Every structure is written in C-alpha cells, then in structure tokens.
C-alpha cells in the first residue's frame with residue numbers, strides 16, 4: 001500500500017492521489033487567454049496521472065500579471081476559454097485547479113527567457129502597484145503606492161476571479177500569497193512600509209491578504225476546497241518568518257481555508273537559501289502541526305520514495321512537483337509502479353503499462 005497513492009478527500013472533492021502539479025507560468029498567453037499550448041501542456045500532465053493540476057499564476061486583473069504573456073481571468077470570455085482545459089483534465093480523473101494571482105511590484109516584467117526585466121509601456125507594460133513605492137530590484141519597475149480604493153479593488157478582483165473560476169469548471173482555487181507577489185508584499189515588513197491599517201503590526205500587514213482569503217472563501221462554493229500558497233520565510237533576518245506563517249495559517253484555517261501550500265522566498269533578490277532536496281518540507285510539517293491545517297510540500301521533490309516518505313511520516317498531506325513534471329509528465333504513473341501502487345493508466349496507453 002502506498003500513502004502517496006491513497007486518495008485525499010477535501011470537502012466534496014476526492015483527489016485520486018497526493019501528487020499535485022505545482023503552478024508553473026508558461027508566459028505563452030496573449031491578453032490572458034489560454035491557447036493550444038496551455039491545453040496540451042496541462043492536458044499532458046493530467047494524462048500523466050497527477051491527482052490535481054493547478055494552472056499557473058493567473059492574473060485577477062491585467063495589471064496583476066507578472067508579464068504581458070501570463071494567463072488571466074478578468075472577463076467572462078476568459079472563463080469560457082478555460083472550460084475546454086478543465087473538461088479534459090476531469091476526463092482524465094484529475095482535479096482542475098487555478099492559482100489566482102496579483103504580481104504587485106513584480107508585474108510588468110518580461111519572460112525569463114527574455115531576461116525577466118521591466119517591460120516599458122510602449123512594449124505592452126504598465127506601472128505596477130504595491131504596498132509601498134519600492135522596486136523589487138535594479139531593472140524592475142518602480143511601483144505606485146496603493147491607496148484605499150486600490151486595496152478594495154484588489155479584493156473585488158479576487159472575488160470576481162473566483163466566481164469566474166467556478167464558471168470555468170475549476171474545482172480548486174489557490175490564492176497566491178507567496179514568492180514576493182502582491183499579497184506577500186503586504187505580509188513582509190521588508191516590502192510593506194505603510195503607516196495606515198495595512199502596515200506596521202503583523203495583524204495590519206495581514207489585513208489585505210486575509211480580506212482576499214475571506215472574499216474567495218465566501219464566493220467559492222462550500223463543497224469545494226480553497227488553498228493558499230505562502231512563502232513560509234523570506235530567508236532574511238527581519239523579514240517574514242516561519243513563526244509568522246504559523247500565525248497566518250491559523251487565521252486562514254479559521255476563515256475556512258482548507259490547505260496551505262508551503263513554498264518560500266521570492267520577496268527580495270539577495271536572500272541566501274540553502275537549496276537541497278525536500279528543503280521546504282519542514283515548513284509544511286511545522287505549519288501542519290502548529291496551525292492544525294492540511295499542508296502541501298513543494299520544492300526539489302523528485303523521487304517516488306522521497307514523496308512517499310513525506311506523506312507516510314505525516315509531514316504534509318500532499319506533494320507538489322514542478323520541474324520534475326516538466327521533465328517527465330508521466331512521473332505519477334511511473335512512481336505508482338515503483339511504489340507498488342495501482343494507478344489507472346489512460347486506456348489508450350494500457351498496452352504500455354508495466355506489470356509487476
């Protein structure tokens with residue numbers, strides 16, 4: 001018996017296993033619209049046997065995109081465009097999820113393969129918004145400090161995006177509070193220097209992220225799960241910490257959030273991070289134990305036995321894989337075989353299924 005390949009039930013959704021596709025930007029959309037690339041890329045990972053396929057950071061507004069080529073979900077036409085993808089993912093027995101995102105000061109930049117720096121207004125860029133007018137780094141746009149009406153607009157944009165995610169056929173929404181994007185910028189004292197009720201104390205810095213979580217939970221049906229991705233630490237003295245993450249996760253649990261997806265970093269460019277296999281798993285473990293909420297672990301999880309151990313030792317409820325699933329979309333089918341679990345292969349591929 002494999003714990004990794006045992007089903008996970010959250011509210012009315014049953015995930016057939018605990019191998020989830022971590023959100024991955026493809027920088028391949030025009031006007032936020034999914035196209036053939038997204039259909040094939042996401043569909044292939046559902047065919048490969050993952051229990052949940054989460055779409056890349058998807059802008060709740062055009063200005064909330066990291067690059068002009070990110071996916072978006074700010075109109076009903078966008079919602080409609082996702083339905084072919086969500087239908088196909090469900091047909092493979094996987095759950096379709098979407099990561100709802102606002103990039104804040106990291107918006108209006110270019111795809112990594114074009115250098116990842118600021119995109120000017122003449123090239124389709126815009127002036128980003130942020131809690132404070134501090135650029136992420138040299139070569140990044142200088143953001144405009146948000147006023148109260150910008151803050152309310154962000155909450156309403158997340159709410160509308162949640163409503164559209166349901167119309168699009170998604171069964172999980174994940175709120176992106178990690179990697180130095182807008183909601184993480186509010187949480188961290190390194191990027192939030194506000195002196196109003198959205199800055200200063202931990203409670204104040206968490207006010208907008210919690211308002212967004214509350215709005216998403218209110219808008220999303222009772223019977224479907226909401227996840228939140230956090231950066232459990234900024235990896236910098238004086239920055240956001242694991243202790244803060246435990247506090248935040250407990251507040252999220254009170255709001256009815258179902259799972260905290262524990263990543264780290266991304267707020268400042270110069271953090272020193274000791275990256276090694278499973279290096280973020282201790283965050284998922286601590287949040288799970290101390291905040292009493294389900295967690296997912298992510299980051300350099302590449303081996304079936306490694307993933308199995310994370311689940312069977314109670315360190316997380318699910319694992320998310322990113323780059324390993326780019327190398328091998330059929331990793332879940334292969335891992336099931338290696339762990340002696342029985343995974344359903346697509347009938348079209350049955351003749352290739354290895355037998356013990």
Ligand SMILES: Cc1cc2nc3c(=O)[nH]c(=O)nc-3n(C[C@H](O)[C@H](O)[C@H](O)COP(=O)(O)O)c2cc1C
Nearest residue numbers: 022023024025056057298299300301321322323324
């Ligand atoms: C191409 C690429 C795009 C990514 N885009 C996102 C994203 O949209 N949202 C997000 O939360 N993380 C994003 N990430 C981070 C991954 O979800 C994951 O947390 C990270 O790659 C560590 O997992 P891994 O070691 O399995 O790759 C991205 C990573 C890659 C490689």
